[in-house]
Amino acid sequence: MIFLRSRIIGRLECGRTQLEVSEELGIAQSVISKLWQRFQDDGNVSRCYSTGCPRVTTPNEDRYLAVTAKRNRRSTASDLSRQLSSVTGTTVSRQTVYRRLGHIGLYARRPVRCVPLTATHCRLRLAWSREHALWTPQQWSCVMFSDESRFSLQSDSCRTFIWRAPGTRYH
Secondary structure (H helix, E strand, O other): OHHHHHHHHHHHHOOOOHHHHHHHHOOOHHHHHHHHHHHHHHOOOOOOOOOOOOOOOOHHHHHHHHHHHHHOOOOOHHHHHHHHHHHHOOOOOHHHHHHHHHHOOOEEEOOOOOOOOOHHHHHHHHHHHHHOOOOOHHHHOOOOOOOOOOOOOOOOOOOOOEEEOOOOOOO
16 A cells, blocks of 8 residues: 555656546545645655544453453443453453444344243134134224233343344344
8 A cells, every 4th residue: 555655646746747646546536635645744655544532442352341241241331341341451441442333233122022832822812813703893892902011110121131243033
């Protein structure tokens, strides 16, 4: 990459226009313009790094978070943060844990509860539906269907989450 930048600067110093170099190398003219401006300002062709906050975790620590979350899928982001801090000494917020796990495709989701139906369940459901197949709307109006919604007066629902990748709901 540095070699390509040096070639661009060399061609511009030889008197070629930015448009000619852009068309010759197949690179956007804006990129060449910024590179030329940076070279004229400080004589450097190396890449300027962003001024954002430096990463707190290393790739090894990110891998550790991922492995720990996969092994103990019910652990919270705060638990993972404390565990990372005790093992490596790196202190991170729970939001950082969410971001790091999100980058590798792990998200906190509600676990799916599915009851496996046995042959007896299927037989009883079929019998029930046959019994009630000819009910009138008046008879059905006396029946209350429950959707089993949870209601909580506190802000925290105390519902457990698991770390899983999209598309692995029933795995």
